[in-house]
Amino acid sequence: MKPPPGRRLVPAYLVTGGRAAPADRRAAGYDRLAILTRSDSTPSDRFGQEHHRLWRLLRPGPLTLVECAAHLRLPVSAAVFLAADLVESGHLHIRPPVPPAQRIDRTLVERLLVGLRALH
Amino acid sequence: MDSAPSTDRIGYLPDRDQTLMKIVVTGPFAVGKTTFIRTLSEIPTLHTEEVMTQASAPHDDLVGVPGKTTTTVATDFGRLTLADDLVLYLFGTPGQHRFLPLWQDIARGALGALVLADTRRLDHSFEVMDLVEEQGLPYVVAVNTFPESPHHPDEVLRKHLDLHPGTPLLQLDARERSGCARALVALSEHVLARLPEDDRTAPEDRP
Ligand SMILES: Nc1nc2c(ncn2[C@@H]2O[C@H](COP(=O)(O)OP(=O)(O)OP(=O)(O)O)[C@@H](O)[C@H]2O)c(=O)[nH]1
Ligand SMILES: [Mg+2]
Numbered sequence: 001m002k003p004p005p006g007r008r009l010v011p012a013y014l015v016t017g018g019r020a021a022p023a024d025r026r027a028a029g030y031d032r033l034a035i036l037t038r039s040d041s042t043p044s045d046r047f048g049q050e051h052h053r054l055w056r057l058l059r060p061g062p063l064t065l066v067e068c069a070a071h072l073r074l075p076v077s078a079a080v081f082l083a084a085d086l087v088e089s090g091h092l093h094i095r096p097p098v099p100p101a102q103r104i105d106r107t108l109v110e111r112l113l114v115g116l117r118a119l120h
Numbered sequence: 121m122d123s124a125p126s127t128d129r130i131g132y133l134p135d136r137d138q139t140l141m142k143i144v145v146t147g148p149f150a151v152g153k154t155t156f157i158r159t160l161s162e163i164p165t166l167h168t169e170e171v172m173t174q175a176s177a178p179h180d181d182l183v184g185v186p187g188k189t190t191t192t193v194a195t196d197f198g199r200l201t202l203a204d205d206l207v208l209y210l211f212g213t214p215g216q217h218r219f220l221p222l223w224q225d226i227a228r229g230a231l232g233a234l235v236l237a238d239t240r241r242l243d244h245s246f247e248v249m250d251l252v253e254e255q256g257l258p259y260v261v262a263v264n265t266f267p268e269s270p271h272h273p274d275e276v277l278r279k280h281l282d283l284h285p286g287t288p289l290l291q292l293d294a295r296e297r298s299g300c301a302r303a304l305v306a307l308s309e310h311v312l313a314r315l316p317e318d319d320r321t322a323p324e325d326r327p
Contacts, residue, residue, distance in 0.1 A: 031229065033140045033209060035133065061132030064140065064209075066197065070166035071130060077170065097140035097229070104141070104231070108206075109312045112141065112231075115202025116305045119160070120298035 030080045032066040033097035043091045050074075054082045055091065064097070131163040131199070133207070142209040143307065144227055146252065147236030148244035152264040152294035153212040154196050156236065159300045160210065161198025169194045170222055193219055195226065208304075215248030223251060232311045233259040234303055236294070239269040242280050249281075258314055260288040260307045 038058045043051060053072055057063070063071070069079035086092040098104065145153050158165045173190045196212045211226050213219070215235070227233070233252045237245040245261070252259045263277060272280075278289055288306045292299030 032225070033142060033229075035138075035140070037135070057127065057130075060127050060130070061135060063130070063132060066168060066209075067130075067166060069168045070197075074168075075170045076168050097142075099137050099139060102139050106312060106315050106318045108139065108141075109231070109308055109315060111206055112202060112208065113305060113308045113312065115200075115206060115208075116301060116308055118202075119200075119301035119304075 030065060030084065030094070031097055032069075032076050033064045034083075035062050035064055035095050035097065036068060036083055037062045037093045037095075039091055039093055041091055043086060043089065047085070047089075050078075051082050051086060054079070055086065058092070129164075134204075136205070138205050138207055140207045140209060142211055142226075142230045143304065144211050144213050144230050144233040144252075144257065145236065146213045146215045146233055146248055147264075148215055148238070148241065148248060151236040151238050151244075152266075153236060155294040156234070156264075156300055156303075157196060157198040157210045157212050159295055159297055160200055160304070162201060163199050165196050165198045167194050167196035172219070172222065191218075193222055195222070215245070215251060217247055217251055220251070224255065227252075227255045227257055230257060232307050233257045234307055235259050235261045237261055237263050237277075237281065238266060239263060239272060239277070240266075242277070245281065258307070258311050260290065260303065260310055262303045263289070263291045264294045265291050 036054075036058055038055065043055055047055075050072075054068060057068060057071055065079055065083060066076055068074075068083070069076045072079065074082075083092060083094065087094050102108070145156050147153055154165065169192050171190055171192055193214060195214070198210050200208045200210065202208055211230075213223060213226050233255075235245060235248050235252060249259070249261070261281060261283060265271065274289055274291070277283075277291075281289070283289055288310050290299075290303055290306055292303055294300065
């Protein structure tokens with residue numbers, strides 16, 4: 001094994017104001033394909049500009065976390081922190097990429113295959 | 121400078137329950153990962169940049185200074201809606217072992233991986249195949265046929281790549297849609313072959 005252990009993604013201090021520890025823990029379960037949707041209440045000014053950018057981005061509809069990161073030109077880790085804040089405050093809803101009742105099973109992969117075969 | 125992106129051309133997801141799946145597209149430098157994703161994606165390819173830090177070898181001239189280097193690693197991705205409730209994401213991921221943390225993050229929950237190879241440097245795909253195997257992902261190998269790369273029959277390529285007989289191999293042009301789609305079909309069939317029969321009485325992960 002070549003690589004030394006212990007490397008990790010660096011949280012984006014610049015957009016998160018240096019709070020790494022609690023957010024790390026909170027955001028641990030966030031998948032980059034988690035789907036973000038707005039709720040009805042507008043975040044107050046206590047949230048920073050980056051939070052509001054994320055909030056505005058989601059006005060027309062849902063997007064995955066990684067798509068939000070790409071559109072906002074942020075590392076995924078930074079988008080996770082912003083999203084976690086707004087989810088905690090009730091301004092965003094988040095749902096996992098695979099609905100809880102669904103499983104990656106044969107039926108699902110067979111349906112995927114039907115879609116892929118139709119492509120060409 | 122409040123640069124909220126213009127939302128006009130962003131492909132939002134429909135507001136209904138969908139299952140999002142992902143496949144990793146990987147391979148050595150400049151092998152055609154981005155091209156493959158661009159060929160199939162229904163949205164303009166997007167990318168994110170992650171800053172990675174790693175301990176570097178201690179240098180004598182830096183005694184007392186913690187050795188650290190940072191690298192920015194870009195990953196691109198695209199999206200393909202295959203049914204009303206089924207969306208496939210393709211993540212282009214560099215195949216170098218030093219990007220392991222990023223790799224693990226992206227590979228988590230992935231269905232499988234497509235490993236791209238170039239016949240001018242087949243050995244460059246070895247590291248990638250090792251990485252994918254370590255992650256326990258099913259994969260297929262697709263040789264991207266650049267015009268200036270020598271052409272070989274499948275059997276020769278399999279031998280050079282030291283492929284397990286059960287690992288599918290195919291050849292494609294990453295700029296051409298039907299070959300790329302066929303590669304994803306091959307990968308999905310390979311994934312399917314490894315999945316157990318559906319068992320509705322299987323214990324759920326409820327507590
Ligand atoms: N002729 C030919 N050229 C290709 C093909 N696929 C990719 N290219 C070209 O090869 C170059 C590299 O392709 P990319 O898709 O950027 O490769 P990549 O793997 O994403 O590269 P990195 O992300 O830099 O590692 C580009 O100039 C492409 O236009 C192919 O199938 N045939
Ligand atoms: Mg690329």
